[in-house]
Amino acid sequence: MATWSNLNLQNSSSPLMEQLIFFHDHSLLILLMITIMVSYIMFMLFFNKLINRFLLEGQMIEIIWTILPAVTLIFIALPSLRLLYLLDESMNPLITLKTIGHQWYWSYEYMDFSNLIEFDSYMSPLENNNSFRLLDVDNRTVLPMNTQVRTLVTSSDVIHSWTIPTLGMKTDATPGRLNQISFMINRPGVFFGQCSEICGTNHSFMPIAIESVNIKSFISWLKSFM
16 A cells, blocks of 8 residues: 555555566666766766767767667567556456446446345445545455456446556446456455546545455355355
8 A cells, every 4th residue: 555655666466566567667777877877978068068079960979879769769668568468468367357437436246156246335434443544445345366357347427447556457447348457466465546537526535445365265255145
C-alpha cells in the first residue's frame, strides 16, 4: 500500500509487476546517464567556453549525435515491446472473475462454478476504525495465490478503470465492452486499488480490495456461498 513518503513504485505482488519494475529501473538508469552527460556538456560549454570552429559543423560529431540516440532508443524499445507482449499474453486461467463498474461501487461475479457467486463491493464506512480509510471495502474480492486468474472488466454506466498498482493491473471498464486481463498473485495479503478514471462526483470513493489466500482458504470461502 502506498504511503505519503513513498516516492518509488509499490512492492511487487505478481510476476508482471516485477517485470514492470525491472523496466522502470532500466529506463531510469538510461535517463540518468543522458541527464548527467547533457548537464556536463552544458556546464563545460557555459563556464569553460569550449566552442571552437570545429564544434558547430562537422561530419563526425553529427554522425555521433545521430547514431547514439538511435542506439539508446533501441535499448529502451526492445524491453518495452517484450513487456507489452507479456502483459497481453493470455494464459490458461483457472478462475474467471467478472468485474462490473457502477457509479460508485464495484460488483464481482465468479463464473466458473455451478452456482453463480456474485456480490457488490462498497467502500467501508468512515466510522469503521478497523479498516484503511477510503481504501477498504465491505466485501473483499478473494482470490487464490499462485493461480492464473482471468478478469473480464466492463461497466454498467460510464467509463471506470479497475486498477491495483501492486499487481501491475489497470484496465478500463467501458460500457458495452469486455476488456480482458490476466494475472497471478504470488504471495498472500490484501491489495488495494482505486478507480483511475474520473467517473463522477464520487469517483474517489469506489476502492478495490483483493484478498489473496491459499487454495484451501479459497475453497472454504467458496463453500460459504453454497
